[in-house]
Amino acid sequence: MARLTECKLFREGGGVSDILSIAFMFLIVVLAGVLLHSYRYDAINSAANRQLQLKTEYLYRTLELSHVDDYTLSYLDAIAENVLGIAPQVVPGDYLRSRVDNALFYLRPPGYAVVLELTHENSSWVQVCPSDAGTPAPDVEKFIFSGKVTIIIAEAGENRVAQADASLTIFNWR
């Protein structure tokens, strides 16, 4: 009688362990499926992010090199002159702002907003394109390229070198 009960218990225990092992295998298959397919787009997202960083640098370089309309001054040089308070200004501030806005609107990646910022001591120039995009929220993915704009100021005695810190930020807007 005792042996019969033991045998029955053993068989029941075996049945439970079989079901447990099959359930465990099923769980592993589901987990493996999720894990194997979850990271698959990371490589594409990384490559796309590298392209956006490249575009940010190219936009900065374009503003650094391209001339404002018929002036022989680049966009960043003209803004730096305004920020450094050089008088008389080669490109008037309001006109320059509209030209920079046109350039940023044309050159920015579709669906992305651009923030251009130049600072020197207490003076700064901040321009956002499109203007209703505002500054990026802290949790939004941003692509930043920064540098310095150097201006040589001709003064009575000798030339003076002044620098403004420039940064260009691109972020997903719509």
Added chain:
Amino acid sequence: MVRIFKSVLAVLLAIVFIALLVSAYSQYQSVLLTAGLIDAASTITNDLVLNRLAHVEGFHAREYVLDVERISSLDFKEELGGDNFFFQIKLSYNPGAEMVLGPYGPSPPEGKPVSALSVPVSLYQNGRLTYAKLEVKVWRA
């Protein structure tokens, strides 16, 4: 009967697991190829802007400044990491009354993945530097 059912279920789970592995591997391969194509577009664009189309002043190439006249010397083919790529380029500038130069190079094939990248550049024209957009389409040979 129960034992047969358990065995069949175990075999079925093993088959599903192997099928999952195979499908994940093939998808991962196609994702890697796509990411490689996107990176190839970035590399080719960089090479064009910094070297092959850069405006030359004396013996010095001005990076980020494109000389349209150098487009005629391009062969629209590049080898990267053992893979051959073809590309097509297009330049657009003057947003008020947009001017488009190109497309230059072969047309992208139908049914093949193509990566397109548009970057801002400076264009050298008649001694002036104007902003423009360079669009590069890249595909595997």
